[in-house]
Amino acid sequence: EREYTGPVYGDGIPLVDGSGERITENRLSDGEQLTVFPEPRPGLEDAPTLLVRFPESEYGGETNMAFTAGGYAAYSKVCTHAGCMVDDRENSTWVCPCHYGKFNPKSGARVVGGPAPRPLPQLPITISSEGYLVATGDFEGPVGPGGE
Numbered sequence: 001e002r003e004y005t006g007p008v009y010g011d012g013i014p015l016v017d018g019s020g021e022r023i024t025e026n027r028l029s030d031g032e033q034l035t036v037f038p039e040p041r042p043g044l045e046d047a048p049t050l051l052v053r054f055p056e057s058e059y060g061g062e063t064n065m066a067f068t069a070g071g072y073a074a075y076s077k078v079c080t081h082a083g084c085m086v087d088d089r090e091n092s093t094w095v096c097p098c099h100y101g102k103f104n105p106k107s108g109a110r111v112v113g114g115p116a117p118r119p120l121p122q123l124p125i126t127i128s129s130e131g132y133l134v135a136t137g138d139f140e141g142p143v144g145p146g147g148e
Ligand code: FES
Pocket: 079, 080, 081, 082, 083, 084, 096, 097, 098, 099, 100, 101, 114, 115, 116
C-alpha cells in the first residue's frame, strides 16, 4: 500500500483547479461552482469534484454541515448512475448530461430527478490556516456507479 507523500498544508489535502492552482477561500462567490481535484494521492487520483458556494443558511436537508466550510461544499462530480461527469446547472440543481440525473447541492447532492440511485458523495473540506480549501478525508461514500 502506498503512502501519501505529497504536501499537506497544515490540516488537509489541498484542492486544486484544472490548472493545478490551489483554491483560496475567496475563489468563489455565492452561487458559483468550480470543478476541482484533491491533490493526487492514493484513492483520490481520479476524484473530480464539484465545489459550490452558497450562503450557509441556504444549506439544509441532507448536507453534512460538518463537511462544509465558509459556505463551500464539495461533492464527487462522477454521476452515481453511469459515471458521467455532472456539470450542467439548472438554477441551483446540478444536471448530469448523460441521462438527465439531477442533484441538489444545497441538500447533500441528493437525487431530485432522473435515474441516479444515490446522492453524489460529499467530500469533507475545511479552510486551512493558510487560507486554502483542503479536504480533510475521503468522500463519505463510494464514488461513481456501484457501491451499493
Ligand atoms: Fe448521469 Fe446516467 S450517467 S444520469
